[in-house]
Amino acid sequence: MEWPKPEHMALVGPIIRAEVGDVLKIRFKNKASRAYSIYSHGVSYEKPSEGALYMDGSSGYGKEDDVVLPGNVHNYTWFIKQGPSESDPPCIPYVYHSHINLAKDTNSGLIGVLLICKKGTLNYDHTRNDVSTELVVLSKAFDENHSWYIDHNLKQCGSIVVCKRTRKMGETHWVESNIMRSINGRSFSNLEGLSACAGDKVAWYFLSFGDEMDVHSTFVEGQVMDIQHQRKSTASVYPGTAEAAFMIPHGPGSYRVSSMMEDHYEDGMSAMFVVNDCLYPNASLPVTTKTRMYFLSIEEDAWDYAPSGRDQLKNTTLTEGSISNLFFDPTAKIGGKYIKARYIQYMDETFLSTVDRKPSEKHMGIIGPVIRVEEGDELIIYLKNKAKKTFSFTAQSLYSTPENSGYAEGLFAGSERQYKFQVPTNVTKPGDPDCVVRMYFSATDYTRDVNAGLIGPLLICKKGKLQVDNQPVDNTTKEFFLLFKMFDENKAEYLDTTMTTYGSAFTHAQRQEEAFMLSNRMMSINGYSFANIPGLDMCSNDNVVWYIMTIGHSTDDVSPHFQGQTFADSGRNSDTVGLTSGSTKTVRMVPDMPGTWALLSVVNEQDIMGMNAKYTVNACQDRPFYPRDNIYTNVQSPTYAPMTRRFAIAATEVNWDYASIQSDFVSGIGLNDPRADGNIYIKHDKNFIGTVYKKAVYKAYMDVSFTKPVTRGFDAGHLGILGPVIQAEVGDFIEILFHNNASRPYSMYAHGLMTNKSNEGYFYSDGRPITGQHSVAPGQTVMYRWYVAARSGPGKGDPNCVPHLYYSAVDRTRDVATGLVGPMEICRKGTLDQSNRRRDVSREFHLLFKMFNENLSWYLDDNVKQHAPGRLGTQFDLDSKFEESNKKYSINGELYGNLKGLMMLQNETVVWYLYALGTKTGLNTVHFNGNTVVRQSKMNKRTDTIEVYPGMSEAVTMFAENAGSWMVNSNVDIHFTSGMIAPYKVFPL
Known part of the structure; x- marks a missing residue:
């Protein structure tokens, strides 16, 4: 008899629960029509219980677990040797799945949840004793094109012959129609049973599995969860990962659970979470201590993505044969000006006097005004819609009731209304800045609204950090708000209005062309493209907080990168932060290297298409300044003499073989078989290159004569195409004598290290003359000199050594594609021995x-x-x-x-x-x-x-x-x- 599972789990396999120290015995019977297996993340096993097919050297009984034939039974034994760390929640979820053909097995539906708990968390019947309700959310775009059952499912097609022919041709719309974006296998809020009582202790398990599109941020409107010691309403998961969250729901009613990826939301990845009134004593929210009011209107306006008419990063015009021409040439496409909708702040409910932006806010561009609240506050938004379309207001990490939902019926043109929210307590955690950022946005039609421009920052601050006028008590901190977003003007409400306003005329057929649609996808920071964002200026040694946000498509993850400086993020030092749609980050920086630096998403397409900026660190007279432009003579250490680590590295052209053994490591099938994936x-x-390519790579040499390459030993044999590992400790200097032995210009640029502008190795317009280090000509040799400052190494929360990348950046995208990339390892002082090996x-x-x-x-x-x-x-x-x-x-x-x-x-x-x-x-x-x-x-x-x-x-x-x-x-x-x-x-x- 099949053991019943909760209705809301739908397609997801049953929850398997265990505690640390347990042994799990899984008796797996294959009742399907083809071979499957069961493989679990997070457990230990011997080869006969792994359940994953690949060429691991096992045979006989050791292979029976990998492929369980129809009708057969296999016994799996899993050992729960390790589980939640001390700082983890009581139980952490993992994914289990079939693992013969990873993509086809999981797209066929074979995905479930394994829960590993701390000792003493489970009852005798395997239920948790610390929560009342467990809810599973599997966010996945099931690609039925890659299911084992696509031929069977084709029989449901109205015209089987037509569908087979369309499938064979790979017709885009047909393929897309079979990608089912869902929660637990249900789309468009068809999932039943996702419910809990108001006041319940609820454990949520968010998980994902799948392809590049299966990076998910799931937003639970009106409720707040504890996730990794933060209070949020959005959980992010990635293919093969799972996340635990804890919630005490408040306010009976129905709340939307939906993807914050625009395309996933548009295509049905949503459900309703029902909070029932079970008369629990803690079902109500605590009484608020203060009410803060904001008066916002929604207004239509013309917006210019590049008002200077130039690519400020390269110091070129936007239409002279570069890729920017696609977006900004009004003779061929719409150009860079569009009609948008924006949130505008007013003084009071009369909506007569706007709140002007301060000079320090001129960088904010298209995003709405900063809404500042403290933990425990009540927030009231008075919203007036002066636009011609229906819009709304909702926000992350705030409690609200269903009648205040921004996803429900919106605010019609000319109307006004109030939205009421309550700010949770303990949103910030120890070590956070005074405030952390979340987002507010319109969600009447989520994809349409955010692309129209209706997004803004919500700052949730610690108690006592705001004045009566909602301004911060501490005015010594420099604040910058950055929204990294591809505004898809094809999805916004105003494309027709834009074309009418600017005299553009395109037929329906022309508007469906990929080139036209691409020209309307504007990569930007705060609505500015190609480094047109103004006002990113600061002084050396300022206390700077960057509030970083993003909203976009499922493949619009961003990686903002600060050249020249590093920042602190939860005790870790870095110069790059990764965000997926719906995510926010609050990071702190004390800039110490004067100059004009690039700020960009290091995702290739985003940078190339204009998601970049420049920021300037000035040596201000009213700030303490320690001269760093000549960092190699000014750095002093009170406890030790700095060590200089010297490397001789050349860019060398080689023939590189990507696959000298041409067989599939999973199936063992020869890859020369045309049927192999x-x-x-x-x-x-004669028409395909194969696996051997001419490339350029970094090679280490014994000395500056560049005649004897360093032979890689056993420990470096795994590096493959990577350049040599550059190792150093905090306080060291690094000197790279770089020789370009290739046939075109290259350079060396390092993440995370302190360098002056002359040694940066990155080619862009920064107001300084181009030097040989920016672009090293063939046959030339230059010296790069870098300093390993404390902010380049491990932070308080980091391990003893942290990794960074170095690569050529004359043309970063093409140089790295050519092969010029290598690893760096920066350690705490005393971690490396005399042979540069870690002692620990x-x-x-x-x-x-x-x-x-x-x-x-x-x-x-x-x-x-x-x-x-x-x-x-x-x-x-x-x-x-x-x-x-x-x-x-x-x-x-x-x-x-x-x-x-x-x-x-x-x-x-x-x-x-x-x-x-x-x-x-x-x-x-x-x-x-x-x-x-x-x-x-x-x-x-x-x-x-x-x-x-x-x-x-x-x-x-x-x-x-x-x-x-x-x-x-x-x-x-x-x-x-x-x-x-x-x-x-x-x-x-």
Whole structure:
């Protein structure tokens, strides 16, 4: 008899619960019509109980768990050796799933939840004793095109012949129609049973699995949850990851649970959370201590994305043959001016006098005014709609009632109304700035409204940090609010009005063309493109807080990167922060390097298409200033003499083989078989390049003569295409003698380190003359000198060593695609021994998860000429199959398990440095089979899957207790299927 599960779980498999120290026995029977398995994250197992098919050297009984045939039974034994860390919640969720063909098995529906709890959390019947209700939310775009049952489901088509023909042709609309964006397998709020009592203790388990589009931020309107020691209403998850949240719901009624990804919301990823009145004593919200009122109107206005008419980052016009011409040439497309809707602040309920923005707020651009509240306040918004469309108001991390929902019936043109909210207590946590940022927005038609321009910042401040007039008590802090957003004007309400206003006339057919639609997708920061945002000025040693926000599509994750400075984020030092749609970050910076610096999203497409800015750090007379332009003579240390670490590194052209062994590491099938999923990536004939490409890489040399390259030893054998590891400790100087032995200009740019403008190695217009370090010509040699300041190294919440990337940045996108990228490792003083080995761990590995897009390599023409002569004289850049064949989803430049050298002994402490870099689909969820890792911060987190945003780096620590041959891979479906897999081995003692 089937054991009943809660109605709201729908397609999701049952919750399997265990405590640390338990042994789980799973008797798995396959009642389906094809082979499946069960594999779980977060547990330990021996080979006969892993449940994942790949070439791990097992055979016989050790392989029976990988493929359970129809009608067969297999017994799995899982050991719960490790669980929630001290700072984790009582129970943490993991995903379990079938793992024969990862993408097809999970798109067929085989996904469930495993819960690992601290000892003493579960009752005798396996239920939790610390909560009343458990709710599961699986956010997933089920791609039925990649289900095992697509042929069966085709039979439901009105015309099977037409559907089969359309499928074979790969017609875009047909493919898209089979991608079902859902919560627990239900779309458009069809999920039943997602409910709890007001005043209940409710545990939520948010999870995701799938492809590049399966990065999710789920917003629960009107309620607030505890997530990783923060109080939020939005939970973010990534393919293969899960997140625990705790809630005490208030206010009986129905509340929307929906994706904050615009396309997911538009296509049905929503549900209703019903809060029942069960007469519990703590069902009501506590009485508020203060009421704060804001008077906002919604008004239509013309907006110019680039009022200067120039690309301020490159100091060029916007229409002289660059990519900006697509967005700003009004003779071919609409240009850079659009009609938008904006939130405008007024003095009072008469809506006669606006609140003018201060000079310090001129950078805010299109976003709404700052709404400041304190924890425990009541917030009343008086909203007047002066626009011609229906709009509304809602906000993150605030309590509200259903009648105050911004998703319900909106405010009609010319109407007014009040929205009432209550601010939770304890939104900020110890160590946070005085205020943290959330967002408010219109949600009558969420996708349409936010693209129209209706977004603004909500600051939730600690008690006592605001004055009577809602301004901060501490006025010494410099505040900047940044919304990184691609405004999709195709989805906004005002495209027709814009064309009428500016005399543009396009037919319906023209408006459906991809080039036209692309021209209306405006990459921006606060509505400004190509570094047109004004007012990002500060003084050296100012206390600066950056409030960073983003809203966008499912593949619009952003990676804001501050050149020249670093910031503190929850006890960690960094220069790059990753956000997914609906996410916010509050970070603190004390700028110490004067100059004009670039601020950009390091996601390739976003930067290229204008999501960038410049900010200036001035040496102000009224600020204490320690001269840093000559940092190499002015840095002093009271306790030790600085060490200078010297490296001789050259850019060298090589022939690189992405897959010397051309077999699928998962199935064992030869990739030369045209039926293999990965055939397109290794195919080699007169029309396809294959796996060997001309590339440029960084190589270390023994001395400055650049005649004897450094031979990589056993510890460096895994680095693959990466440049040499640059290691240093806080307080050190780094000197790189860089020789360009390649045939075109390159450079070296380092994340996180302190450098003056002359040694930056990044090419853009910063008001200073271009030097040889910005662009090193072929045959030339230059010296880069960098300083490892305290803010470049580990923060209070960091491990002893933190990773950074270095790469060539004459043209960052193309230089990195060509191969010029390498790792850095910055440690606390005293961590490295005389051989540059860490004293505190047994072993270290550096892994770059990156799709090398050879279509963007400087050597594409050379590679076509050498390896695909049949393409010569053709428009090969228009062939989608050829383009796809040149995308190499690799780990350290190796595909399908070809990376070697990831070996360790059982019970060793191993540090993995994980890196990502690349495109808007470059976010990776790195998964370790066989062992778990700890991501160290102020609040340590145990997991086996870590998200890494493009341009970011993570250090995680593994205690390799589970011996065997295992796999490390990206859990994103297309990355996994396309070869982003490597073996690692733990040798038994």
